[in-house]
Structures are given as structure tokens and as C-alpha cells.
Amino acid sequence: MSLLELSGLHAHYGKSHILHGVDLAVPDATIVSLLGRNGSGRSTTLKAIMGLVRPSAGSVRLDGRDLTGRRPYDICRCGIGFVPEERLVFPNLTVEENLVMGLQKPPAGTAAWTIEEMYAYFPRLKERSTIRAGYLSGGEQQMLTICRSLLGNPRVLLIDEPTEGLAPQIVEVVMEVILDIGRRGIAVVLVEQKLTIALKVAAQVMVMGHGEIVFTGTPGQLADNPEIRHAWLEVA
Ligand SMILES: Nc1ncnc2c1ncn2[C@@H]1O[C@H](COP(=O)(O)OP(=O)(O)OP(=O)(O)O)[C@@H](O)[C@H]1O
Numbered sequence: 535m536s537l538l539e540l541s542g543l544h545a546h547y548g549k550s551h552i553l554h555g556v557d558l559a560v561p562d563a564t565i566v567s568l569l570g571r572n573g574s575g576r577s578t579t580l581k582a583i584m585g586l587v588r589p590s591a592g593s594v595r596l597d598g599r600d601l602t603g604r605r606p607y608d609i610c611r612c613g614i615g616f617v618p619e620e621r622l623v624f625p626n627l628t629v630e631e632n633l634v635m636g637l638q639k640p641p642a643g644t645a646a647w648t649i650e651e652m653y654a655y656f657p658r659l660k661e662r663s664t665i666r667a668g669y670l671s672g673g674e675q676q677m678l679t680i681c682r683s684l685l686g687n688p689r690v691l692l693i694d695e696p697t698e699g700l701a702p703q704i705v706e707v708v709m710e711v712i713l714d715i716g717r718r719g720i721a722v723v724l725v726e727q728k729l730t731i732a733l734k735v736a737a738q739v740m741v742m743g744h745g746e747i748v749f750t751g752t753p754g755q756l757a758d759n760p761e762i763r764h765a766w767l768e769v770a
């Protein structure tokens with residue numbers, strides 16, 4: 535059985551019908567990339583999982599447990615972490631205080647992530663631990679948001695375009711951290727615009743088009759499938 539399972543998920547913004555029955559299964563401890571063109575519904579899918587957009591039909595299950603329609607805070611406590619596109623930090627709290635805000639108990643029998651581990655991933659955050667988060671650069675705020683989510687000890691981490699606007703060296707570091715998160719047994723759903731990165735880190739890729747999953751396979755299968763890439767990914 536999959537750890538996270540979306541079945542026939544529909545979502546609307548007002549009268550606009552955005553998700554048209556998304557079926558998506560994320561195995562335990564696996565990095566999955568969710569690809570698609572701008573506006574295909576990737577962010578909406580993540581928000582619908584988190585309860586930030588209320589699904590109008592279908593279900594979201596974690597480990598078989600139905601989370602559909604629950605409140606975002608509750609869904610987070612059940613073990614789904616979310617790093618949204620718009621880096622959410624508490625601007626008036628220090629870096630360290632932001633990290634402390636993220637701490638939640640791990641599931642029984644698993645080791646908790648520590649703030650020291652976060653500083654080991656991103657030494658820059660340690661250097662700036664006493665600075666208010668509002669003064670950080672966009673890249674540093676991105677690192678902080680990822681770390682804060684990890685400290686919640688999620689079983690699945692949803693990450694929306696983490697490398698957007700980052701300098702190439704930082705992109706590398708963020709990718710290494712995501713790979714390490716996967717190695718530590720956390721499932722990851724990564725929305726990533728850069729195809730090479732998405733294919734490099736993921737064990738499985740899913741492509742969205744017009745609010746549905748139009749392809750599921752391995753990175754190699756997608757690389758060997760020019761029709762799918764042409765129809766759903768490349769800019770015409
Ligand atoms: N708050 C909103 N209200 C109304 N429509 C929205 C809202 N957010 C997104 N949409 C629309 O929903 C569709 C899917 O958007 P979504 O953000 O899920 O796309 P995406 O695949 O993440 O692409 P990108 O991040 O490149 O915009 C788009 O047509 C978008 O214009």
C-alpha cells in the first residue's frame with residue numbers, strides 16, 4: 535500500500551474547476567517529482583493535500599487514514615509537511631526561533647530531526663541563527679522553510695518549487711538535502727520546474743496536464759518518451 539494516496543481528487547477556486555480527478559500514489563520513503571506546465575495544477579494538488587484548498591470530491595489518505603476535508607493544522611500533525619512556493623517564515627522571529635516553532639514529536643519509533651542537523655545541512659543558517667528571519671535573503675528563507683518543515687518530523691514532505699530563484703550553488707545544496715531526506719526514509723513530493731533536477735532526484739515522476747495525472751513512470755521512462763514530454767512539458 536502507498537503511504538500517501540490521492541484518489542479522484544477534484545478542486546475548485548470559486549467556479550473554476552482546477553483538479554479533475556487526480557489519482558496519485560506515493561510509496562513510503564520515495565521521492566516523487568510532480569511535473570507539468572505552468573497552470574497545470576501542481577500547486578493546487580499540494581494545497582488540496584494540505585487542506586488549504588478544500589477538495590470538492592475524491593480523497594486524500596495517509597497510511598490508509600482518510601484526511602480529506604481536515605484542517606491544515608490537523609493534516610500537518612498527522613505527518614504531512616509542506617514547503618510552499620511563497621517561503622513562509624516568521625519575519626520578526628530569529629532564525630533559531632523559527633526553527634523552534636517547527637518542532638513536533640516524531641512518529642513512535644523514529645528518531646527526531648534536530649536543529650543541529652539543520653545547521654549541518656545549511657551552515658549559513660547557523661551563522662545567522664540570531665538574525666530576524668525577515669532580514670534573510672530569499673535563498674536563506676527557502677532553506678529556513680525547508681528546515682522548519684523537517685523539524686515537524688513529517689512522514690511525507692511536499693515541496694513546491696524549492697529552487698525557484700536560487701543561485702546555482704544553492705540549488706545544488708538544496709537538491710543534496712532533498713536526496714538525503716529521501717535516504718532518511720521520508721517520502722517527498724517535489725514540484726520542480728527544472729526537468730534535469732526533477733529527473734535526477736526522483737525515483738518516480740508524474741506529469742500533470744489540465745488538472746489530471748497524464749503520465750506516471752520512472753525518470754528513465756519519461757526520458758525515453760518524447761511524445762509525453764512534447765505534449766505536456768515542453769513549451770511549444
Ligand atoms: N487562488 C486562486 N484563485 C483562482 N485561480 C487560481 C488560484 N490559484 C491558482 N489558480 C488557477 O488554477 C490553475 C492551476 O494553478 P496551480 O497554481 O495549481 O498551477 P501550477 O501547476 O502550480 O503552475 P504554476 O506554479 O507555474 O503557476 C491555474 O489556471 C491558475 O491560474
Ligand SMILES: [Mg+2]
Pocket residue numbers: 576577578619694
Ligand atoms: Mg505552482
